[in-house]
Amino acid sequence: MKRSHEEHAARFDEKAADYDDDATPEYRACVSLVVDHADPDPDDVVVDLGCGTGAVGLRLATDADRVVGRDISEGMMERARRKAAERGLDDVTVGEGSFREPNYDGPADVVVSNFAMHHLADEEKRAAIDVVAGMEPRRFVLGDVMFFGEPDPEAPFYSPAVDDPATVGVLADARRSRRRAGGVRLPVRTGDTASRK
Numbered sequence: 001m002k003r004s005h006e007e008h009a010a011r012f013d014e015k016a017a018d019y020d021d022d023a024t025p026e027y028r029a030c031v032s033l034v035v036d037h038a039d040p041d042p043d044d045v046v047v048d049l050g051c052g053t054g055a056v057g058l059r060l061a062t063d064a065d066r067v068v069g070r071d072i073s074e075g076m077m078e079r080a081r082r083k084a085a086e087r088g089l090d091d092v093t094v095g096e097g098s099f100r101e102p103n104y105d106g107p108a109d110v111v112v113s114n115f116a117m118h119h120l121a122d123e124e125k126r127a128a129i130d131v132v133a134g135m136e137p138r139r140f141v142l143g144d145v146m147f148f149g150e151p152d153p154e155a156p157f158y159s160p161a162v163d164d165p166a167t168v169g170v171l172a173d174a175r176r177s178r179r180r181a182g183g184v185r186l187p188v189r190t191g192d193t194a195s196r197k
Contacts, residue, residue, distance in 0.1 A: 005098065008119055009072040012052070016075030019053050027115060031055045034114045034143040040064035044109035047135065049099055049128075050116025054080035054092070056143075060112070061089045068104055070097030099128035108135040114143040 003011070015022075023031075034056050040046050044064045048057035051069030053076055061067045061084070069092065071077050077094045084092040097103035099113075099120065111132050117125055132140050 003119075005072055009074070012071075012073035013075035016053065016073065016079045019076065019079070020055070023055070030143040031059070031114055034112050034141050035059045037141045038110050038112050038139065040110045044138075045107045046110045046112060047102065047104060047108040047137070049097070049102060049111065049113040049132070051080055051094060052076045052114075052116070054083050054094070056112050056114050057092060057094075058083055058087065058089060060110075061087075061092050064110070065091065067092045068106070068108075069094040070102050070104060072096065072098050100124065100131055102131065102135075108137045110139045110141070111135055111137040112141045112143075117142060117144045 012019075038046065038056070038060055040060055040063050042063065042065060046057065046060050046064045046067045048054075048060075048067060048069045051057050051071045052073075054069060057067040057069045058080070067089075069077070069080055071080070071094070074096075077096070080092075080094045084094070095103060099117065117128060120128060
């Protein structure tokens, strides 16, 4: 991880007020893909890791029984809580938590995350996959920045100072190693924001 947990939290605290207004078309397209693929049932509990201002979780709240959002930035969480209250979404709770320590031990039918995992180093990504699998969701939907080869510093959404995006192989290997170890299977669905701009 290029920055500490605390540094990332402080960085997003500063961005929280304008985060939604500054969202790029690619980010919005990825949010839509995650929402489409999450497809919760009416009695499902959705856990949104790295929930930010609630871009994904709040859209899923009307289709699910309950949404549990977790983030490390108090500024982002406060914004998500405010938006949930403004929309009258009583079935949304937002609290402090991370991929490795979500601070949630209830049911998780669907786990989602959008544009958050790329802040973790590869080993932390593997540990995060283990934590998510341990929640035993029926579905895990990850929207994020990933590359097939080494990241190019000129690529959109990549800043070597703060990001540590995975290659597709890192996440595929983590998933395969879980399956070989007899762990819970994580079904995979793929999407591409290029067709959603």
